[in-house]
Amino acid sequence: xxxxxxxxxxxxxxxxxxxxxxxxxxxxxxxxxxxxxxxxxxxxxxxxxxxxxxxxxxxxxxxxxxxxxxxxxxxxxxxxxxxxxxxxxxxxxxxxxxxxxxxxxxxxxxxxxxxxxxxxxxxxxxxxxxxxxxxxxxxxxxxxxxxxxxxxxxxxxxxxxxxxxxxxxxxxxxxxxxxxxxxxxxxxxxxxxxxxxxxxxxxxxxxxxxxxxxxxxxxxxxxxxxxxxxxxxxxxxxxxxxxxxxxxxxxxxxxxxxxxxxxxxxxxxxxxxxxxxxx
Numbered sequence: 001x002x003x004x005x006x007x008x009x010x011x012x013x014x015x016x017x018x019x020x021x022x023x024x025x026x027x028x029x030x031x032x033x034x035x036x037x038x039x040x041x042x043x044x045x046x047x048x049x050x051x052x053x054x055x056x057x058x059x060x061x062x063x064x065x066x067x068x069x070x071x072x073x074x075x076x077x078x079x080x081x082x083x084x085x086x087x088x089x090x091x092x093x094x095x096x097x098x099x100x101x102x103x104x105x106x107x108x109x110x111x112x113x114x115x116x117x118x119x120x121x122x123x124x125x126x127x128x129x130x131x132x133x134x135x136x137x138x139x140x141x142x143x144x145x146x147x148x149x150x151x152x153x154x155x156x157x158x159x160x161x162x163x164x165x166x167x168x169x170x171x172x173x174x175x176x177x178x179x180x181x182x183x184x185x186x187x188x189x190x191x192x193x194x195x196x197x198x199x200x201x202x203x204x205x206x207x208x209x210x211x212x213x214x215x216x217x218x219x220x221x222x223x224x225x226x227x228x229x230x231x232x233x234x235x236x237x238x239x240x241x242x243x244x245x246x247x248x249x250x251x252x253x254x255x256x257x258x259x260x261x262x263x264x265x266x267x268x269x270x271x272x273x274x275x276x277x278x279x
Contacts, residue, residue, distance in 0.1 A: 005176060006184070015204040018164055020188055022195035024136065026095050045078060051222040052079045052131070055160055055268055056086050059127060062218050062270055063156055067126030070150070072115045073133035077103040080110070088127070093118055096193070116146040124150055129158040136194045144212040148273055157214055159269045160222065162187070164199040166265025168224060202267055214271040221264035 004010045004018065011018040056079075060066065066087035071079050074092025076099065083090040092110035094100040100112040111118045128147050130137075137143050147157050162169065172184040189195040200208070206216050 005173065006181070008190075009188075012204075015207065016164065016201055017204045017208075018199040020190075020195065020197050022188065022190055022197060024138075024194050024197075026193050045076070047223060048131075049078050049082065051160070051266065052082050054220075054222060055079075055129075055131075055158065056082055056088075058218060058220060058268065058270065059129075059156065059158060060086065063127070068124075069127040069129065070115075070119075070125040071129050071131065073130065073136070074103065074108075074110055075099055075131075077106060077108040077110065079129065079131055080108050091125075115143070116150060119150060121149075124152045125155060126152055127156045127158060129160070131160045132162070134159050135161045135196045135198045135200070138197055140198065140208070141212055144209070144214065148213050151273055153273070155273065157209075157271045157273075159205070159271075161205075161267065162196070162199065162265055163201055163263070163267045165201045165263050166224065167262035168265045169199070170263075202269070205267075205269055209269065209271050213274050215274050216269055216271045218270040220268050222266040222268060224265040 002011060002013045008021045009018065010021070067089070069083050069088040069090045071083070071090060071092040074080050074094050075096075077092060080090045080092045080103075090109065092103065092108060093115050094103060094110055094112060095114050097112065100110060103110050104112075128151055134140065134143070144157075151157065164170075168183075169187055172187050175181070176184040185191075187196070188199075202219055206219075209216055
C-alpha cells in the first residue's frame with residue numbers, strides 16, 4: 001500500500017484500491033453528536049428506497065426467485081421492508097443501539113450486533129446483502145469468508161457501496177488538491193460514528209471477490225442524488241453553516257442533468273460462491 005493524499009489515507013498505485021486509518025465510533029456519544037439522526041433519516045429515505053427497489057429487482061432477475069435474505073447493517077429497516085414486500089424472508093442485523101431500537105420497535109425482524117457474531121454457526125441464507133456497509137468493515141477478507149460460510153450453496157452475495165470512480169469522489173480529490181479538504185473528508189465520513197475504511201472501483205472489487213471465492217455475475221449503478229430530500233441530506237451532519245448548505249444544494253440542483261450522465265458514486269455487485277449457481 002502506497003502513501004495517500006491525507007495522513008490517514010492510503011492507496012494502491014497498481015489497482016487503485018484506497019484505505020483509511022479512521023476509527024469507528026459506533027455507540028459513542030461524541031461521534032453521534034455530529035449527526036442529526038432525524039434529518040439523516042428524512043434526507044436519505046427517498047433516495048435509498050428508490051435504490052433498494054432497483055437492487056431488489058436486480059437480485060430477483062438474476063436469482064429467478066426469492067428466499068431467505070440477510071441484511072447486514074440494516075439501519076432503519078427500509079430494505080427489510082421492501083424485501084419482505086417482494087417475497088423474501090428477511091432478517092436484519094444492526095449494531096447501532098439507537099437505530100436498532102427504532103427499527104425493532106417498528107416490528108421488523110432485526111437483531112442487534114455485528115456480523116457474524118449474532119448468527120448461529122449453522123444459519124445460512126439464500127442472499128446476504130451489504131447496503132452501504134461493506135466499506136465500513138475493517139477486515140473485508142474475513143467478512144467474505146464468513147459470507148461463504150453463511151450462504152447456501154447457490155446463495156448470492158450483494159454489495160451496494162460507494163465507488164472511487166464516481167464523479168463526486170473524483171471531484172472531492174480535485175478540491176483537496178486545491179486545498180479544500182472538507183468534501184473529501186465528508187465522503188470518507190471522517191469523525192462520524194462509522195467512517196468509510198475502504199473505497200473500491202468495480203475492477204478492484206471484482207478482483208477482491210475472485211480472490212476470496214466468489215464469482216461476480218452482475219454489476220450496475222444506483223442513483224447518487226435525488227432532488228427530494230436533498231437539503232435534509234446535506235444538513236444531517238452539523239459541520240456546515242446554513243449559507244454553505246444552501247450553496248451546496250444550489251450547485252447540485254444546477255448540475256443535476258450533467259451529474260446524471262457521469263459515472264455514478266454508488267455501484268452494486270452481485271456474486272455467487274465459486275462452485276455454486278444462482279437460480
